[in-house]
Amino acid sequence: MNVELPLIAFVLASALATAVLRDVLGAIIAFATYSLGIAVVWVVLQAPDVALTEAAVGAGVTTVLFLLTIAKTVRPSGDRVLERPHWPALAVAVLFVGVLATTLGALPEIGAADTTVITSEVTEYYLANAYEEAGVKNAVTAVLAAYRGFDTLGEVVVVYSAGVGLLVVLGKEVFA
Amino acid sequence: MSESASEADPEAAETADDLRSYVESPIIMATVRVVSPFVFTYGLYLMFHGANSSGGGFQGGVVVATVMLMLGIAFGIDPLREWVGESTLVLVVVAGVFAFLAIGVVTTLPPFGGGFLDYSALGFPGASKYGIEAVELFIGVVVASTITGLFFAIDAGKEGGDNE
Amino acid sequence: MIDLLATRDYYLASFLLLGVGTYVMIAARNFVKKVIGMNIFQTGIFLFFIAAAYLEGANPPVLTMDGPHVSPLPHVLILTAIVVGVALTAVALGMIVRIYAEYGTLTEDTLEEVRNGE
Numbered sequence: 001m002n003v004e005l006p007l008i009a010f011v012l013a014s015a016l017a018t019a020v021l022r023d024v025l026g027a028i029i030a031f032a033t034y035s036l037g038i039a040v041v042w043v044v045l046q047a048p049d050v051a052l053t054e055a056a057v058g059a060g061v062t063t064v065l066f067l068l069t070i071a072k073t074v075r076p077s078g079d080r081v082l083e084r085p086h087w088p089a090l091a092v093a094v095l096f097v098g099v100l101a102t103t104l105g106a107l108p109e110i111g112a113a114d115t116t117v118i119t120s121e122v123t124e125y126y127l128a129n130a131y132e133e134a135g136v137k138n139a140v141t142a143v144l145a146a147y148r149g150f151d152t153l154g155e156v157v158v159v160y161s162a163g164v165g166l167l168v169v170l171g172k173e174v175f176a
Numbered sequence: 177m178s179e180s181a182s183e184a185d186p187e188a189a190e191t192a193d194d195l196r197s198y199v200e201s202p203i204i205m206a207t208v209r210v211v212s213p214f215v216f217t218y219g220l221y222l223m224f225h226g227a228n229s230s231g232g233g234f235q236g237g238v239v240v241a242t243v244m245l246m247l248g249i250a251f252g253i254d255p256l257r258e259w260v261g262e263s264t265l266v267l268v269v270v271a272g273v274f275a276f277l278a279i280g281v282v283t284t285l286p287p288f289g290g291g292f293l294d295y296s297a298l299g300f301p302g303a304s305k306y307g308i309e310a311v312e313l314f315i316g317v318v319v320a321s322t323i324t325g326l327f328f329a330i331d332a333g334k335e336g337g338d339n340e
Numbered sequence: 341m342i343d344l345l346a347t348r349d350y351y352l353a354s355f356l357l358l359g360v361g362t363y364v365m366i367a368a369r370n371f372v373k374k375v376i377g378m379n380i381f382q383t384g385i386f387l388f389f390i391a392a393a394y395l396e397g398a399n400p401p402v403l404t405m406d407g408p409h410v411s412p413l414p415h416v417l418i419l420t421a422i423v424v425g426v427a428l429t430a431v432a433l434g435m436i437v438r439i440y441a442e443y444g445t446l447t448e449d450t451l452e453e454v455r456n457g458e
Contacts, residue, residue, distance in 0.1 A: 008353045015360045015380055024372050031376050038383050045350070045390050046400045046410045048230035052222065053422045056238040061323055061426055062379065064245050068330050069372060069433045073440040086367030093366070097359035101352070109347040111396030113408075118395050123411040130412075131403050133296075135305035136227035139401035139412040140419070144232060145308040145315075148416060149293035152311075153276055155420040156318050160273050162427030163322045166329050166434040174262035175325035175332075229402060234423045319423060326430035333437050 003044060011037040022083045024075055025067075032063040049140045198252045208250035216243045223316040227305060233315025240316065241323035253331045265325050272318035279311055350391035357384030371439065371446045375432045382425050389414040 014034035021027045035058025042051035108115040117123060126139055126147065134142035144152055167173065223236030248256045280293040290297020295307030345352060361384055364377025393414035399405040401412035440446055443454050 004349060008349060012353060012356055012360075015357055018376055018380065019360050019364045019367075024370055027373055027376055031379065034380070035383075038387070041350075041387065042390060045394045046398060047390050047393070047415050047418075048400050048402075049232060049235065050386075050390060050415050050418050050422070052230060052235040053238060053419055056235065056242055057422050057426045058379075058383075060242045061238060061245065061327075062429055064249070065327065065330060065426075065430055065433055066372060066376070068327070069436055072330065072333050072437050073372075073446055083367070086363075089363050089366035093359040093363035096362050097355050100355040100358065104348055104351060104355075105344060107348055107351050110350050110391050111394050113395060115392065115395075117392045117411050117414065120411075122413060126412055127401065127403070127407070127409050133304070134308060135302060136308055137403045138226060138228060138230065138232070139403060139409065140230075140415050141226045141232050141308060141312065143412050143416045144419065145311045146293070146295065146304065149280070149311065152315065152420065153280060153293070155424060156273060156276055156315055158424050159319060159322050159427050160269060162424075162431050163269055163325050165431045166326055169431065169434045169438055170329055170333070171438075172329065172332070175257075175265050175328040228404065230400065232419075234419055238423070238426075323426065323430075326427070326434075330430065330433055330437060333441060 007037065007041055007044060011041060020082045022080055024070055026081075028063060028066045028070070031066070032059050035059045035062070049138075198249070198254075200252075201250075204250045208246045212243050212246055215246070216240060219243065219316075219320075223313055224309060226312050227309055233312035234319055236312070237316035237319030238323065240320040241327075244320075244324040245327055248327065248331075253328065257328050257332075260324070260328075262328075265321055265328070268321040269318055269325065272314050272321065276311060276314045276318070279307065279314070283307075350387060350394075354384050354387040354391065357381070357387060360384075369448050371436045371448070372433075375429060375436070378432070379425065379429060382421070386418045386421065389418050 011034060014030050014037055017030040018027050018034060021030055035054060038058065039051045039055040042048070042054055113119075126143055130139045130142035131137060134146040136142050136146075163175070167175070219236045219239035219242075221236070222231035222239055223233055226232030226236065244256070244260075282288070283290045283294045283297045284292055288294075288297040288299065293307075293311070295304040297303075298307065357380055361377050361379075361381025364380060365374050368374050368377060393411040395408055395410050398408040398410045401409045401415065403409070436446060439451070443451055445451050445454060
């Protein structure tokens, strides 16, 4: 069964709902729905590792952090449900999408066997040698922790710096 | 602008008092009590079993962090923060980063003489697999404790601010 | 034209998500909504990467499954980018909490008025 188009429609619809809802709480809930839809897209595109992270991060952690922020600050309320359209921003966004869409013809077909990513030497090397060289069956883990281990160390330091940065912004010495 | 007016007006805007971050609810408390050990175990499973199936340090760490978020929402963030201990959390984050760095540096030392994070230089059978799993575990520790810390920090707000 | 769109549907969806993200970041007056817009923009880019790694009829890049496999490299890049994204969001939200503590508003226009009035 073809789930692609309904799924894409669902994701785009929840993204649009996030954009037009005036109530910030409503937008946050629409964003959680959107994240869940995107996590299903990752599963359909055969990326279970990314789907696990997205489901936990997008629908879980990010939503809780957003809710906590509006609980700590303020939630504007009004009579209107929808935001009034902001025409200059709409023009910029339409122009941006239009420019990007002109590249559509030059992009390879999705799922074709002869795309640059699939036929690239790196992909073939990782899939052929991950088990012998790194000793793990999950190629994503092998690339993450062995082939690109230094990059991952950098990512961990970025997460660590985010913690430090938040403490600096909030003017504290410990998370409290 | 009507939007800014409505937001500046204290009558029209819901303030922080109407939107407290903690509401005691027996349903949420009972559910979290039942669900959290399983979610925690699942997070650890993702970290340790990431070598041979989907999962890994980042995924497992985030799932473990959601246990802390659930506990905070169910039982109140302040008691949880006191239970965890503020400096403990900072120490765990720093220890995780340095443990990762230590594994990378150990493989370059004279008896092994490999490259940075070159696990197979350690020499025992399956060194690469165990090295990768150790690194995944430390990634999980850093991610889980940092996200928990970010959660606590946003809840506590600015030091000396009027919102606690 | 229809064929072009049908075979590149995820790329088109990715571009539209980038557009929605841009719109929200510019149009939203509330800072929390701007951060939500930034998150949508991010996921648009993630969709582009993961769609590029996809191979029709292939299995996930776990070698216990039979080949062919989809490319693992974009998955790794996006995996780390998602976690870095949540850290980025948290710092942005921390700044929002700080702005509210200092100026008592989360609206762009009001913040500008308050700052000009000082």
